[in-house]
Amino acid sequence: MSETRNLTDPYHGIACPKCHGPTRVIDSRLVPDTNRIRRRRRCDKCAFRFSTRERIVGETDTLAEVEAALHTLENQLRELVTKIHDLRN
Numbered sequence: 001m002s003e004t005r006n007l008t009d010p011y012h013g014i015a016c017p018k019c020h021g022p023t024r025v026i027d028s029r030l031v032p033d034t035n036r037i038r039r040r041r042r043c044d045k046c047a048f049r050f051s052t053r054e055r056i057v058g059e060t061d062t063l064a065e066v067e068a069a070l071h072t073l074e075n076q077l078r079e080l081v082t083k084i085h086d087l088r089n
C-alpha cells in the first residue's frame with residue numbers, strides 16, 4: 001500500500017474489518033470532555049457497522065484512559081493465565 005490516497009475519497013480510507021470493502025461514515029460526534037471524535041461507519045459491501053475514534057496525534061492519554069487500558073490488560077492477562085492453566089491439566 002504505497003500509493004497516496006485521494007483525500008476527497010468519501011470513504012476516508014478505512015476498510016471494513018470483516019470483508020475489507022469500502023466503508024462510509026454515517027455519523028460523527030464529539031466525545032464529551034475529550035478532544036475525540038467518534039465516527040460510526042458502515043461497509044458498502046457487507047453492511048457491517050463499526051466505530052472508529054479519532055484523536056490528535058501526539059496528544060497524551062488522560063488518566064482515566066490509561067486506567068481503563070490497564071484494566072483491560074489485566075483482564076486479558078488473567079484470561080491467558082487461566083487458559084494456560086487449563087491446557088496443562
Ligand SMILES: [Zn+2]
Nearest residue numbers: 016019043046
Ligand atoms: Zn464489509
